[in-house]
Amino acid sequence: MRETHMKLITAIVKPYKLDDVKEALKAAGVVGITVTEVRGFGRQGGHTETYRGAEYKIDFLPKVKLEILADAPDVDRIVDVIAAAANTGKIGDGKIWITDVETVIRVRTGETGASAI
Amino acid sequence: MESGDLAWVLVSAALVLFMTPGLALFYGGMDRGRNVLNMLMMNFYCLLIVPVLWVIAGFSLAQTPFDNGFIGNFDSFFLKDITTAGDGGALATVAFLGMFAVITPALISGAVADRMKFSAWALFVPIWLFLVFVPVFKWVYGGWLFDRGSIDFAGGTAIHVNAGIAALAAVMVLGARKSDPSPPHSLPLVMIGTGILWFGWFGFNAGSALAANGQAAQAFMNTFLAAAAAGLAWLFVEWKRDGHPTTLGAASGVVAGLVAITPAAGYVSGPAPIVIGLVAGVVCCYAVRLKRKFGYDDALDVVGVHFVGGLVGSLLIGFFANPSFFDGEFDEGIFYGGGGKLLLEQVIANVAAIVWSFVITYLIMIVLKKTIGVRVSAEAESNGLDLSEHGETAYHSGS
Numbered sequence: 001m002r003e004t005h006m007k008l009i010t011a012i013v014k015p016y017k018l019d020d021v022k023e024a025l026k027a028a029g030v031v032g033i034t035v036t037e038v039r040g041f042g043r044q045g046g047h048t049e050t051y052r053g054a055e056y057k058i059d060f061l062p063k064v065k066l067e068i069l070a071d072a073p074d075v076d077r078i079v080d081v082i083a084a085a086a087n088t089g090k091i092g093d094g095k096i097w098i099t100d101v102e103t104v105i106r107v108r109t110g111e112t113g114a115s116a117i
Numbered sequence: 118m119e120s121g122d123l124a125w126v127l128v129s130a131a132l133v134l135f136m137t138p139g140l141a142l143f144y145g146g147m148d149r150g151r152n153v154l155n156m157l158m159m160n161f162y163c164l165l166i167v168p169v170l171w172v173i174a175g176f177s178l179a180q181t182p183f184d185n186g187f188i189g190n191f192d193s194f195f196l197k198d199i200t201t202a203g204d205g206g207a208l209a210t211v212a213f214l215g216m217f218a219v220i221t222p223a224l225i226s227g228a229v230a231d232r233m234k235f236s237a238w239a240l241f242v243p244i245w246l247f248l249v250f251v252p253v254f255k256w257v258y259g260g261w262l263f264d265r266g267s268i269d270f271a272g273g274t275a276i277h278v279n280a281g282i283a284a285l286a287a288v289m290v291l292g293a294r295k296s297d298p299s300p301p302h303s304l305p306l307v308m309i310g311t312g313i314l315w316f317g318w319f320g321f322n323a324g325s326a327l328a329a330n331g332q333a334a335q336a337f338m339n340t341f342l343a344a345a346a347a348g349l350a351w352l353f354v355e356w357k358r359d360g361h362p363t364t365l366g367a368a369s370g371v372v373a374g375l376v377a378i379t380p381a382a383g384y385v386s387g388p389a390p391i392v393i394g395l396v397a398g399v400v401c402c403y404a405v406r407l408k409r410k411f412g413y414d415d416a417l418d419v420v421g422v423h424f425v426g427g428l429v430g431s432l433l434i435g436f437f438a439n440p441s442f443f444d445g446e447f448d449e450g451i452f453y454g455g456g457g458k459l460l461l462e463q464v465i466a467n468v469a470a471i472v473w474s475f476v477i478t479y480l481i482m483i484v485l486k487k488t489i490g491v492r493v494s495a496e497a498e499s500n501g502l503d504l505s506e507h508g509e510t511a512y513h514s515g516s
Contacts, residue, residue: 052405
C-alpha cells in the first residue's frame with residue numbers, strides 16, 4: 001500500500017515563536033503537531049558567552065522543530081501559515097521542508113492513510 | 118558557657134553544616150550536566166566521613182591541649198571527658214568546629230572537577246584532613262602561628278588559603294581535563310548555592326565569636342557588608358570589561374567577599390568590611406583568569422576565589438584590625454597605629470600554611486596517583502563521571 005499523497009512538513013523555528021505558530025496552525029485547522037527542542041546552527045552561526053572573563057563559543061543555538069503530517073492538498077496552505085507566523089525578518093528564523101510519507105497508521109484504531117492523520 | 122551563648126553556637130553549627138550542600142550546588146551548577154552528581158557527591162562525602170573522623174581523633178589532634186605548638190594529642194580521643202562533662206559549651210564547640218572540618222576539604226572539589234576518580238577522592242579526604250587540615254588548624258588556633266601573634270577570626274588562613282593552595286597542588290598532579298572547559302550547565306543552581314552559602318556564612322563568621330555578644334554582631338554585619346560589596350565590585354568590573362553584568366559574576370563576587378571577610382570578621386568595623394569586600398571582588402575577578410596564563414586547570418576557580426580571597430582578607434587584617442575587639446591580645450592594624458608587626462605576622466602565618474598545605478597535598482596526590490590512580494579513564498571522562506563513578510544520571514529526558 002503506497003499513498004504518496006501524504007506529506008510530512010518539518011519546520012525549524014525560533015523557540016519563542018512556537019506559541020504563535022501553534023495558534024496559527026490551530027486556527028488553520030491543523031489537528032496535530034509534534035514538537036521537539038533541538039539545537040543547531042545555520043547561516044546565523046552561534047554566539048559567544050563570557051563566564052568569569054573566559055569566552056565560550058556556543059555553536060548550537062536552541063531551536064524548535066515541528067513535525068506535521070498533512071494531506072497533499074493542504075500542504076501549501078500549512079507551509080504559508082507557518083512561514084507567516086514564524087517570520088521576524090531577522091537572521092535565524094529557521095527553515096521548512098516537505099517530504100513524502102509512505103503511509104500513516106493510527107495506533108488506536110489501525111486506520112491508515114489520510115484518515116489516520 | 119551561658120545558655121544564650123550555647124544557643125547561638127548550636128544554631129551557628131547548623132548554619133555552617135548547610136554551607137556544604139550550598140557549596141555543592143554552587144559548584145554543581147557551574148559544572149557540566151554529565152558531572153553534576155559527582156560534584157554534589159564529592160561534597161556530600163565530606164559531610165559523611167569528616168564528622169566521624171572528627172569525633173574519633175580529629176578534634177583531639179587539632180585542639181587538645183589548646184596550647185600545643187604543632188599538633189595536639191589523643192587526650193580527647195572519641196571526645197573523652199567532653200561528651201559527659203559540663204554545660205554543653207565544649208561539646209557545642211566540638212560540633213561547630215567539626216562543620217569547618219567538613220567544608221574545608223569540600224572546597225577542593227571544585228578544582229578537581231570532571232576527572233578525579235571518586236575512589237581517589239574517598240581516600241584523599243580523610244588523609245588530607247589529618248595531614249593538612251588538622252595541623253594547620255592547630256597552628257592557627259592555639260599553636261605556634263597563634264603564639265607569634267597572627268590572627269584568623271573564622272578561618273581565612275586555616276580554611277580558605279589552606280584549601281585554595283591545596284587545590285592548586287591537587288590539579289598539578291591530576292592534570293588538565295581532556296575536553297575544553299564548558300560554560301556552567303545551570304546558573305540557577307549556582308545562584309541557589311550562593312544564597313545558601315551566604316546564609317550559612319553568618320554562622321561561620323558570627324558563630325566564631327563562640328558567644329552571643331557584640332563581637333558576634335559585628336562579625337554578622339561585616340559578613341553581610343563584605344559579601345555585598347564584593348558582589349557589586351565583581352559585577353561592575355565584568356560589566357565594564359566583558360560587556361554584561363552576569364549572574365555568575367555576582368555570585369562569584371559574593372563568595373569572594375565572604376571568603377575575604379572570614380579572617381577579619383570579628384576584628385574590623387566601620388567601613389573596613391566594605392573596603393575588604395571591594396578589594397576582594399576586584400582582585401578575585403582578575404585572579405580567576407590567571408589559570409589560563411599559568412596553564413593549570415583549576416576547573417571552578419578554587420584558587421582564584423578561595424586562595425586569593427582568603428589571602429586578601431588575611432593580609433588586610435594587618436591594616437584594619439581594630440584593637441577594641443581584642444583588648445591588647447594582638448597588635449593593632451596599621452590604620453590604628455600598630456605599625457607593620459601584625460601585617461608581618463599575617464604574612465608569616467600564610468606563608469607557613471601555604472608551604473605545608475602545598476607540599477603535603479602534592480605528596481598525598483602523588484602517592485594516590487602511583488597506587489590506586491587519581492584519574493578516571495578517558496572514556497569515563499567523556500561519558501561523564503555521574504555514570505562512570507556513581508551509575509546515575511542527573512537529567513533524564515522523557516521521564
